[in-house]
Amino acid sequence: MANVQERFEQFIALCSEEYLTTHANKGLYKRAVKEIEKGTTVHYEFSDEYVSCTLDDGTLCQLQDRIDAFSCSCPSDNICKHVLIAILYYTQTEELVTEERKGDFTWLLALSTEDISKHFSEAQLDEVLFRLHYSEEIEIRESGFLAIKLKEQHIEVTFEEEASLGSSTCSCKAKESCIHRLEALLRYRLAYHVTDMPVMKADVNVSMDVVEDCKRILTEIISFGLAKLPQGICNRLEVLAIAAHNGNLPNLERGIRGLNGELDLFFKRHVRFSKETFLRRLTETYVSMIALEKELPVEQMKQVIGRFKSKYYTIPRLELYALGANPWETRSGYRGITYYFYAPEEKQIYTYTDARPVYYEDARFRFTEQYRKTAAWSGGMTMHDVSKSHIMLRNCKVNHEQRLSASEETLVSILERQNIEDVQVGPYLVTDWRQMTTGVSRNLFESKRDEVRLLQAKKIKDIRFEQATQNLLLTVEDKHGNTLDLTIAYTEEWADRIRYLEKSRELWDLRDFYITIQRYGTAYYPISFLKGAMLTNIKLDV
Ligand SMILES: [Zn+2]
Ligand SMILES: [Zn+2]
Incomplete structure (x- = not known):
């Protein structure tokens, strides 16, 4: 072991202005610099364990070789x-006797994922593995220490040469195993092409006994056939659904409950019972159980298992290009507006939904009112403005389905909006209508998402109201002359808007523009028109 002075000087070499301001703060740093300028001096004495630093006003600090190992005779705990x-005066007045030396930190790369997993909780692993999908710039400085700065989060984690996660420090001041240590470590490893994502486990302990039981009961259902099926089967399915829930198998639970619901309809001879739906559910559930028994890669396994409820993760920043806002209402009594965004860096569509049930007596959700309201993020923008802007969200909450959550901690700021013609929306862009009919293949286990596309249109060829279906149909043409019908369904609420669109000169005059659409079944519903930096929400912008 090097002596105290040597170790102290290795530590001093690490103490740049940036390092000290990250671990303390700017104000304190400036005050310290000022006092030294005014003539404060420090006297150093090295003992076997620490350095005693006596300031000329009599204050005594004891330092060692790390930023979190200090004591001071003043009352401050921090x-x-x-x-x-004491640190700064040394760097300014002493010739460092020890040369600055680069340490060997290969142990950080050599750690096995099991070693890392042991030090952190499942929740921390889950959160950081999610965040790794998003880029964050790190800055690495090596001396006798290895300092990794997470630039977006203004956090710095320092590792020592000694192979121990326990002796690392973090500027968040948590003593051990904070989430930053894990993120810094994994991002550092990633920078050296050590990937932890596919192998690291997060919650894949499932009960295979339940899977066995489910398989048995489904096999029974198949061999009995519907006609001879005993009614008691429903109770057994109910028990299994609970077991699946406790066995950490959300998709299986949903599958079993779905089957149970269908059988219930069957035994009640309900008109809504459909043999096709029943068989489809049966097959899907069975196939997913077969998949569970296979040795799948963790990511795929997690997809088969499913999730109980959508968990939101915090990511430091997300750039979003708004694609439009769509009001909707369900037959079960929910009303809402969904806002669509394209994230150029992640090349994905994100959504934010403002919705509520309106089946209560005095509950209401007025589209125009909600649309003009201030966003559920800090920064003061209205959703109307958000829906046609180019924004940056900081500290935002996102789930695996790219849904954004309302949160006061999220700060929205506005960027200069690019022209839609210059935004690379990649796989979402359709320039030839013939691509629309080929259909998008969907993974059997993937949850159903809004299928949103951006159409590059030449012009609107026809606008007509179809009495039979009560739909307003817009026939749009692509640059090859192919046509596609877009549907705006008539409801009394939108009657004025539809009448206006039917007669609109502006629609006929549109040339070379973009349309955000949503596909639902075989119909295409337009959400917004885009051209240059402009965006019009078809239903909401009256
Ligand atoms: Zn002090
Ligand atoms: Zn921390």
């Missing part, structure tokens, strides 16, 4: 001005 003075 890093104080005196500690900073």
